[in-house]
Amino acid sequence: xxxxxxxxxxxxxxxxxxxxxxxxxxxxxxxxxxxxxxxxxxxxxxxxxxxxxxxxxxxxxxxxxxxxxxxxxxxxxxxxxxxxxxxxxxxxxxxxxxxxxxxxxxxxxxxxxxxxxxxxxxxxxxxxxxxxxxxxxxxxxxxxxxxxxxxxxxxxxxxxxxxxxxxxxxxxxxxxxxxxxxxxxxxxxxxxxxxxxxxxxxxxxxxxxxxxxxxxxxxxxxxxxxxxxxxxxxxxxxxxxxxxxxxxxxxxxxxxxxxxxxxxxxxxxxxxxxxxxxxxxxxxxxxxxxxxxxxxxxxxxxxxxxxxxxxxxxxxxxxxxxxxxxxxxxxxxxxxxxxxxxxxxxxxxxxxxxxxxxxxxxxxxxxxxxxxxxxxxxxxxxxxxxxxxxxxxxxxxxxxxxxxxxxxxxxxxxxxxxxxxxxxxxxxxxxxxxxxxxxxxxxxxxxxxxxxxxxxxxxxxxxxxxxxxxxxxxxxxxxxxxxxxxxxxxxxxxxxxx
Amino acid sequence: xxxxxxxxxxxxxxxxxxxxxxxxxxxxxxxxxxxxxxxxxxxxxxxxxxxxxxxxxxxxxxxxxxxxxxxxxxxxxxxxxxxxxxxxxxxxxxxxxxxxxxxxxxxxxxxxxxxxxxxxxxxxxxxxxxxxxxxxxxxxxxxxxxxxxxxxxxxxxxxxxxxxxxxxxxxxxxxxxxxxxxxxxxxxxxxxxxxxxxxxxxxxxxxxxxxxxxxxxxxxxxxxxxxxxxxxxxxxxxxxxxxxxxxxxxxxxxxxxxxxxxxxxxxxxxxxxxxxxxxxxxxxxxxxxxxxxxxxxxxxxxxxxxxxxxxxxxxxxxxxxxxxxxxxxxxxxxxxxxxxxxxxxxxxxxxxxxxxxxxxxxxxxxxxxxxxxxxxxxxxxxxxxxxxxxxxxxxxxxxxxxxxxxxxxxxxxxxxxxxxxxxxxxxxxxxxxxxxxxxxxxxxxxxxxxxxxxxxxxxxxxxxxxxxxxxxxxxxxxxxxxxxxxxxxxxxxxxxxx
Numbered sequence: 001x002x003x004x005x006x007x008x009x010x011x012x013x014x015x016x017x018x019x020x021x022x023x024x025x026x027x028x029x030x031x032x033x034x035x036x037x038x039x040x041x042x043x044x045x046x047x048x049x050x051x052x053x054x055x056x057x058x059x060x061x062x063x064x065x066x067x068x069x070x071x072x073x074x075x076x077x078x079x080x081x082x083x084x085x086x087x088x089x090x091x092x093x094x095x096x097x098x099x100x101x102x103x104x105x106x107x108x109x110x111x112x113x114x115x116x117x118x119x120x121x122x123x124x125x126x127x128x129x130x131x132x133x134x135x136x137x138x139x140x141x142x143x144x145x146x147x148x149x150x151x152x153x154x155x156x157x158x159x160x161x162x163x164x165x166x167x168x169x170x171x172x173x174x175x176x177x178x179x180x181x182x183x184x185x186x187x188x189x190x191x192x193x194x195x196x197x198x199x200x201x202x203x204x205x206x207x208x209x210x211x212x213x214x215x216x217x218x219x220x221x222x223x224x225x226x227x228x229x230x231x232x233x234x235x236x237x238x239x240x241x242x243x244x245x246x247x248x249x250x251x252x253x254x255x256x257x258x259x260x261x262x263x264x265x266x267x268x269x270x271x272x273x274x275x276x277x278x279x280x281x282x283x284x285x286x287x288x289x290x291x292x293x294x295x296x297x298x299x300x301x302x303x304x305x306x307x308x309x310x311x312x313x314x315x316x317x318x319x320x321x322x323x324x325x326x327x328x329x330x331x332x333x334x335x336x337x338x339x340x341x342x343x344x345x346x347x348x349x350x351x352x353x354x355x356x357x358x359x360x361x362x363x364x365x366x367x368x369x370x371x372x373x374x375x376x377x378x379x380x381x382x383x384x385x386x387x388x389x390x391x392x393x394x395x396x397x398x399x400x401x402x403x404x405x406x407x408x409x410x411x412x413x414x415x416x417x418x419x420x421x422x423x424x425x426x427x428x429x430x431x432x433x434x435x436x437x438x439x440x441x442x443x444x445x446x447x448x449x450x451x452x453x454x455x456x457x458x459x460x461x462x463x464x465x466x467x468x469x470x471x472x473x474x475x476x477x478x479x480x481x482x483x484x485x486x487x488x489x490x491x492x493x494x495x496x497x498x
Numbered sequence: 499x500x501x502x503x504x505x506x507x508x509x510x511x512x513x514x515x516x517x518x519x520x521x522x523x524x525x526x527x528x529x530x531x532x533x534x535x536x537x538x539x540x541x542x543x544x545x546x547x548x549x550x551x552x553x554x555x556x557x558x559x560x561x562x563x564x565x566x567x568x569x570x571x572x573x574x575x576x577x578x579x580x581x582x583x584x585x586x587x588x589x590x591x592x593x594x595x596x597x598x599x600x601x602x603x604x605x606x607x608x609x610x611x612x613x614x615x616x617x618x619x620x621x622x623x624x625x626x627x628x629x630x631x632x633x634x635x636x637x638x639x640x641x642x643x644x645x646x647x648x649x650x651x652x653x654x655x656x657x658x659x660x661x662x663x664x665x666x667x668x669x670x671x672x673x674x675x676x677x678x679x680x681x682x683x684x685x686x687x688x689x690x691x692x693x694x695x696x697x698x699x700x701x702x703x704x705x706x707x708x709x710x711x712x713x714x715x716x717x718x719x720x721x722x723x724x725x726x727x728x729x730x731x732x733x734x735x736x737x738x739x740x741x742x743x744x745x746x747x748x749x750x751x752x753x754x755x756x757x758x759x760x761x762x763x764x765x766x767x768x769x770x771x772x773x774x775x776x777x778x779x780x781x782x783x784x785x786x787x788x789x790x791x792x793x794x795x796x797x798x799x800x801x802x803x804x805x806x807x808x809x810x811x812x813x814x815x816x817x818x819x820x821x822x823x824x825x826x827x828x829x830x831x832x833x834x835x836x837x838x839x840x841x842x843x844x845x846x847x848x849x850x851x852x853x854x855x856x857x858x859x860x861x862x863x864x865x866x867x868x869x870x871x872x873x874x875x876x877x878x879x880x881x882x883x884x885x886x887x888x889x890x891x892x893x894x895x896x897x898x899x900x901x902x903x904x905x906x907x908x909x910x911x912x913x914x915x916x917x918x919x920x921x922x923x924x925x926x927x928x929x930x931x932x933x934x935x936x937x938x939x940x941x942x943x944x945x946x947x948x949x950x951x952x953x954x955x956x957x958x959x960x961x962x963x964x965x966x967x968x969x970x971x972x973x974x975x976x977x978x979x980x981x982x983x984x985x986x987x988x989x990x991x992x993x994x995x996x
Contacts, residue, residue: 040739044518048516223533239542
């Protein structure tokens with residue numbers, strides 16, 4: 001007879017294989033699949049995710065998990081895998097199979113509908129689909145919710161286990177108190193940073209060359225990774241030996257540079273997962289917040305530092321001599337850090353970025369907890385942008401349609417971006433005790449930083465939660481003060497505030 | 499209770515989804531996947547193909563097929579699907595599940611091993627893997643074989659149902675009798691065709707532009723298709739709304755042009771399958787021979803005609819003015835039809851091509867039926883090339899390692915290439931009674947030819963065998979005389995033979 005753990009292991013192997021196939025279909029859909037394929041391919045995706053559902057919720061799996069939970073002598077890794085399997089099962093066993101399948105197909109369609117709506121700047125054509133996505137999302141959350149848990153908190157916990165909206169309300173109010181006055185000071189101070197030279201005259205072919213260079217420079221391993229193009233940059237992985245990132249190329253050339261460093265940061269996380277847990281239920285980044293902490297660590301904390309660019313700015317000038325040969329390094333670094341309230345989250349500077357997230361957080365809560373009329377969303381969105389950022393989007397494609405997430409049913413996900421900023425800053429202040437970032441960057445020793453993160457964050461996958469990682473690494477629980485301190489120090493210096 | 503047919507249909511849907519996923523993994527592996535991913539991804543592929551095996555050989559499937567076979571009132575399409583399911587099941591139910599899985603993983607590895615061996619011109623590093631592949635292939639054939647069927651015929655029937663080696667021996671001897679004297683006449687006749695201008699100075703970027711143009715020109719629909727790059731050009735499809743072709747770019751510029759027309763021919767076949775049978779066991783091209791008849795119809799019978807190039811040669815000259823502005827259309831058409839015995843099958847001219855196939859056919863029979871020592875293969879290969887084509891490959895990469903097929907376990911496949919030539923010629927002579935090819939091509943009405951093939955060949959998928967198609971379309975059984983007549987007429991004119 002097979003050993004107890006082996007029975008579970010071979011069932012999990014089947015679920016992992018199906019999930020990996022689903023990841024590949026999603027990747028293919030976003031990067032390559034022909035336009036007319038979707039309805040046929042979505043059928044396949046529906047069947048595969050039903051197959052996954054069938055195994056994870058099946059009796060065999062239930063018995064195997066229970067047997068392993070009683071088993072003594074399992075290793076720590078095996079115990080973590082059993083726990084991961086239990087959680088994956090509980091997420092789904094409360095959802096009726098028909099609804100599960102319908103939702104999977106709906107989401108696949110919804111991404112297409114969103115893509116078209118965004119292109120044609122037409123929120124109304126997306127609203128009915130969004131409504132269906134929301135309705136499924138709420139229904140599933142109501143199945144999963146425990147006791148008097150809020151529906152929104154259920155959604156949040158899919159991406160970030162140790163948090164709830166009470167904690168987040170407090171977090172965002174701290175951010176608001178820190179950022180809004182700082183933004184005001186910057187505006188009033190009057191220092192103008194010119195970043196107009198970053199726009200126009202940067203051929204896509206050269207941007208591609210730079211994107212590949214940067215990914216490799218921060219340590220993204222092309223023997224285990226791929227860089228492609230898609231409308232909305234993202235990272236995905238089949239396992240820790242196949243991690244894929246995308247970017248998109250625009251007139252403003254720093255856009256693709258920083259999106260590539262960002263996605264490479266996500267990629268490094270997945271590449272850093274240990275071999276003994278990849279292809280298991282704990283073999284992925286532990287939460288979206290920790291994922292963003294890594295991507296934004298590379299993009300912003302490291303990637304926008306002068307010391308990062310010191311050794312490689314010459315290469316950039318060489319690529320675009322007509323544009324950059326008269327721009328000294330210092331001016332370039334100021335430009336890529338310019339604070340400027342704007343419409344598009346992914347293009348936002350590091351300071352106003354969290355305000356973009358706050359707006360989405362407030363709207364998500366209204367959608368989920370207050371049943372707000374979807375027709376009012378574009379207006380509500382514009383109002384909030386005007387209030388917090390002082391800019392009002394004129395069309396939905398630079399407003400509510402800008403992000404793919406809601407079409408994928410990802411509610412409760414956006415807060416992770418802000419949490420990630422805060423996690424990253426907390427890690428950064430701790431790491432400064434052990435290493436001199438400027439010196440390492442100047443001497444092209446990013447590997448030291450990367451290896452520290454691999455050792456202390458990446459390798460564990462889902463075996464630790466975000467707050468466990470913060471405690472183990474920094475010796476203290478989640479503390480957003482570091483992020484606010486980071487912003488104040490950085491922007492006071494850049495904008496020469498008193 | 500579900501209707502009998504619906505039970506089968508939903509089981510088949512699951513097998514189709516798994517097969518589609520396997521196709522996508524294979525596509526991804528050949529075109530994009532990072533180098534180090536294979537051993538991890540192959541695990542996934544192994545599990546998915548085992549999952550497929552589990553369903554197709556399971557009791558549920560067996561009962562569903564039997565129930566449908568007894569059911570009255572099924573439509574023709576439904577009956578064909580039931581029959582297809584029965585055949586797919588019988589192919590596998592005789593193979594033990596462990597062996598099935600091992601073989602799937604082995605083949606995935608073997609392609610990687612072959613790729614490296616070819617690159618390093620080292621047959622010895624591939625031989626042990628090839629030996630394993632052959633051993634599985636033979637074992638599976640022995641499980642499948644009926645009565646006193648030859649093992650090689652079992653392999654052949656996987657790709658071409660209505661044929662056996664007796665028929666093929668006769669076919670190849672007819673070809674030999676037709677081609678060898680013709681080749682001799684051409685050599686003795688002394689007419690020299692200069693095709694040296696096709697080599698060198700054709701930038702890859704422009705070759706890509708031409709490849710896309712040609713695919714679209716022959717009717718490959720990019721709303722339902724993709725063109726990518728891979729080491730070895732191939733066609734695959736997820737269903738009839740997602741068909742993918744690849745090419746590779748070389749110094750000799752006609753190489754990518756004709757490989758794209760060839761693969762587009764395969765692609766048109768899969769795009770032409772009816773909507774009501776796609777994603778079912780009969781929703782693919784019926785046999786490799788018929789597939790090759792379509793690809794080589796477009797590549798050679800149409801694609802190398804002067805009338806084909808008349809309307810578009812100007813575009814080619816425009817792309818490469820330095821190379822082609824002094825080359826008149828007639829000279830270009832002679833060059834792309836030049837007969838020249840050579841090492842590489844995929845680069846072979848239309849006349850000597852079938853000799854390349856004959857060599858593989860003879861060697862395959864020795865491997866399968868005579869247990870020949872693999873170490874001797876490179877030598878044997880070289881001897882046969884010297885005998886039939888008068889050229890002797892100096893290294894295995896331009897000899898025995900040139901083709902991917904054997905690494906994939908595709909024995910009994912090569913004959914389809916020669917059969918395809920013959921099927922295509924038989925169709926061509928029949929179609930000439932109904933249409934004027936030169937006139938259609940000159941006036942850019944390829945759609946008439948394409949639609950005829952869609953109507954009479956493509957749409958049926960596996961619902962008719964190759965010989966049934968030939969009978970239904972041309973009114974006679976398979977007859978290789980047409981192909982020999984085609985070659986004689988074409989090359990007598992080109993080389994001005996008496």
